[in-house]
Amino acid sequence: MEAATAYGVDSLGDGRGMALADFDRDGDVDVITTNYKAPAQYFVNRVARDHWLQVRLRGRENNRDGIGAIIRIRTGEKKQMRVVSAGDGYASQFSRVAHFGTGGSKVIDELEIRWPNGKRQVFRGIPADQMIEIDENESQVILVKKG
Numbered sequence: 001m002e003a004a005t006a007y008g009v010d011s012l013g014d015g016r017g018m019a020l021a022d023f024d025r026d027g028d029v030d031v032i033t034t035n036y037k038a039p040a041q042y043f044v045n046r047v048a049r050d051h052w053l054q055v056r057l058r059g060r061e062n063n064r065d066g067i068g069a070i071i072r073i074r075t076g077e078k079k080q081m082r083v084v085s086a087g088d089g090y091a092s093q094f095s096r097v098a099h100f101g102t103g104g105s106k107v108i109d110e111l112e113i114r115w116p117n118g119k120r121q122v123f124r125g126i127p128a129d130q131m132i133e134i135d136e137n138e139s140q141v142i143l144v145k146k147g
């Protein structure tokens, strides 16, 4: 069986744009696609079950959304990286909130932000399953929403 069919994300539409974001704010990444001469489609993620962290940046000397910043996390020996960007694809825009799936890890051992101007921030022992904001000028993470 085709996996896309099994998960309900198969489509015969003439797709144009695609945006990934946690649209329903439940801690997993959902998908919206736009189609040529047809309505957009919204695919709600109902399969993600593991832990996660979402990071939103607030620039002060840097640009407001932290575009160009690099966010790295480490959980145990596993490392992940996201680059905050704008203009991710044709006719669409991904969220500027960086989403990390952390598998079975309930704590992020280290979170590092490299701002476009070279400024570096490091935070340790961040609980998973929440959205946080990192303000360029603050020394503590700001809780936005707990999962």
Ligand SMILES: [Ca+2]
Binding pocket: 021, 022, 023, 024, 025, 026, 027, 028, 029, 030, 045
């Ligand atoms: Ca979601």
